[in-house]
Amino acid sequence: MKKFSILNSLLFFINSVLATALLLSYFLPYISPVGIPYLTIVSLFVPLLVLLNLGFVIYWLIKLHKNTLLSGVVLLLGWFMAPPLIKFSNQELILTDDLKVMSFNVRMFNYYGWNKDSTIEQQIYDFVNNQSPDVLALQEYYQSNTNNIRLPFKYVKTKSKSDKFGLAIYSKFPIINSGSLDFKDSANNCIYIDIVKQKDTIRIYNVHLESLKINPKKENFGEQNSERLLKRLANGFKKQGNQTLQVLSHKNSWTGKEVLCGDFNNTAYSWVYKQLSKDRKDAFIERGIGMGKTFRYLYPMRIDFILSDKSSTVNHFKTFNQVKLSDHYPIMSRMNW
Structure with missing residues (x-):
């Protein structure tokens, strides 16, 4: 049980770092690469950050642990602040003059x-x-x-x-x-x-x-x-x-x-x-x-x-x-x- 607790503490630390990185990435579109080009590099990793945070949400849900809220809240904010990574609908209306x-x-x-x-x-x-x-x-x-x-x-x-x-x-x-x-x-x-x-x-x-x-x-x-x-x-x-x-x-x-x-x-x-x-x-x-x-x-x-x-x-x-x-x-x- 003790090892399990240590493992979860380590995972929560990693989760915290990734959740913070994803949260900060929501502000990247407002920072011009002309002035701060190195910071823009993070934009390449945002899709990966989203997937990793989603993985932690699933993990903590399985454990029925309150830590689910950490990445869950950050991902929810991203729903309103950032373009979607995944689209679920594909309504199609093709007209002849398209x-x-x-x-x-x-x-x-x-x-x-x-x-x-x-x-x-x-x-x-x-x-x-x-x-x-x-x-x-x-x-x-x-x-x-x-x-x-x-x-x-x-x-x-x-x-x-x-x-x-x-x-x-x-x-x-x-x-x-x-x-x-x-x-x-x-x-x-x-x-x-x-x-x-x-x-x-x-x-x-x-x-x-x-x-x-x-x-x-x-x-x-x-x-x-x-x-x-x-x-x-x-x-x-x-x-x-x-x-x-x-x-x-x-x-x-x-x-x-x-x-x-x-x-x-x-x-x-x-x-x-x-x-x-x-x-x-x-x-x-x-x-x-x-x-x-x-x-x-x-x-x-x-x-x-x-x-x-x-x-x-x-x-x-x-x-x-x-x-x-x-x-x-x-x-x-x-x-x-």
């Missing part, structure tokens, strides 16, 4: 052979064509000679005239305007197009914020190089902050119908997400189901998003977590105005 938008970080179509399957590139084309999106936003795009995405209009922006890597947006509808924000000192970028659908002009942003270069198979936060890793993450978050400000500045000049999608390289518990999603609808929150995991990491990380303006109606959202053709899962939403 705009179907897909976002997918294709990891350069496996150009560097991360996957030994040499047919990955063609599989991505087949998947996209089978889903038949009206608009397709691709991050980590590679201009391949074998590209056969069956959408008639496109805007591609590579890092330079001689480089084949960058961002792309494909469209079923005519593109009447396009442009690039050209992030400074970065391989990442944000591009946009204006499309005409019937009588509507809709702006589509494809955002790829600064990459953190996290390798799901190699990164280990407990290794001796952890200090170097944390410094790299902090520098990445600082760039994300400046890039977000650039996107927001550009978006202020547009007041029409709009979809902003892409790979934010950060979670919904971050400052960059809060800024970019302000006055916009998150398709996952509106119509998603499950945890919405978009990055193939050790725990659920939703870092790819589709956001639309407040005047839109989001009818459907799906994460294709069975499609393992990249280190990201493709996401798609249907919406109308």
Whole structure:
């Protein structure tokens, strides 16, 4: 009995640390990474903190112990203060005039052979064509000679005239305007197009914020190089902050119908997400189901998003977590105005 008491005291201490960390994380969206980039690193671990605190709630409930209240209260506060980690409903009302938008970080179509399957590139084309999106936003795009995405209009922006890597947006509808924000000192970028659908002009942003270069198979936060890793993450978050400000500045000049999608390289518990999603609808929150995991990491990380303006109606959202053709899962939403 004594050993049991000591064990529970240790678990309660660990529970207290994790509950406090989760509580403090609710304030991260209000702290710009431009000023305090190291603190932003915690935003990557919020999904894990939620799951661990939920585990403690279940443990103390089984023990019928009052310690259940610790994580229980913190999780309840998070229900009102933070975006949901899990969605349980997926109401679907698909109309014929919906705009179907897909976002997918294709990891350069496996150009560097991360996957030994040499047919990955063609599989991505087949998947996209089978889903038949009206608009397709691709991050980590590679201009391949074998590209056969069956959408008639496109805007591609590579890092330079001689480089084949960058961002792309494909469209079923005519593109009447396009442009690039050209992030400074970065391989990442944000591009946009204006499309005409019937009588509507809709702006589509494809955002790829600064990459953190996290390798799901190699990164280990407990290794001796952890200090170097944390410094790299902090520098990445600082760039994300400046890039977000650039996107927001550009978006202020547009007041029409709009979809902003892409790979934010950060979670919904971050400052960059809060800024970019302000006055916009998150398709996952509106119509998603499950945890919405978009990055193939050790725990659920939703870092790819589709956001639309407040005047839109989001009818459907799906994460294709069975499609393992990249280190990201493709996401798609249907919406109308």
